[in-house]
Amino acid sequence: MAAQPFYDIFPMNYTSKQVEEMLAVSRRTIRRYTQDFADFLSEGANDRRTKKFTDDDIYILQTIRELYARRLSPDDIRSRLSVEGVPREGVGSALALVPAIAARFKELEAYNRLRDEQLEELGGQVKNIRRDHSEYRDTLEAQRRQLRTTQIIGAILILLVLCGFVWLFMQTAP
Numbered sequence: 317m318a319a320q321p322f323y324d325i326f327p328m329n330y331t332s333k334q335v336e337e338m339l340a341v342s343r344r345t346i347r348r349y350t351q352d353f354a355d356f357l358s359e360g361a362n363d364r365r366t367k368k369f370t371d372d373d374i375y376i377l378q379t380i381r382e383l384y385a386r387r388l389s390p391d392d393i394r395s396r397l398s399v400e401g402v403p404r405e406g407v408g409s410a411l412a413l414v415p416a417i418a419a420r421f422k423e424l425e426a427y428n429r430l431r432d433e434q435l436e437e438l439g440g441q442v443k444n445i446r447r448d449h450s451e452y453r454d455t456l457e458a459q460r461r462q463l464r465t466t467q468i469i470g471a472i473l474i475l476l477v478l479c480g481f482v483w484l485f486m487q488t489a490p
Contacts, residue, residue, distance in 0.1 A: 329360060329368040338374060339381055340420055349380050352390050356397050 330338070332346050339346075350361055356376050360368035369377070376397070383393045 329370060330374065332367050332369075335369050335374060335377065337420075338417060339378055341381060345381075346377070349377055353380055353394065353397070356394075 335346055336343055354362045357373050358370050361373045
């Protein structure tokens with residue numbers, strides 16, 4: 317007896333969120349696909365409470381997505397799936413997703429590079445703001461010192477003027 321392949325013994329099951337990410341579609345789209353094409357999907361994919369998708373389900377959903385992208389109606393898609401049959405290749409069907417996943421990965425890498433550049437630019441801006449803040453703080457402190465000095469000099473002059481008036485008053489008094 318031939319050994320059973322590993323993927324047949326332990327089939328992969330994916331959550332709705334994982335399928336969303338793999339196919340780059342919304343949860344609402346997954347829900348619509350599973351409702352409209354329930355007869356082509358596994359029982360786990362049709363479970364109302366906890367949807368679990370197999371590799372075959374993912375392949376079918378990808379096919380549905382591609383047929384919708386070609387502007388086919390749900391009835392035309394259903395006919396295609398019925399006439400052409402639905403491939404049941406286990407892990408092999410999931411391998412069909414590799415190009416889509418690779419493309420999505422490249423998009424995410426480009427997005428991350430852009431974010432890294434933006435973060436670097438923001439870091440430079442923060443550095444400039446901190447430098448400017450430090451300069452403004454130093455300028456403000458110098459102006460405060462100058463104001464205190466001016467106030468002290470003004471107070472001394474007022475005292476000198478008052479002392480002069482007192483001295484004059486004392487000189488002119490009988």
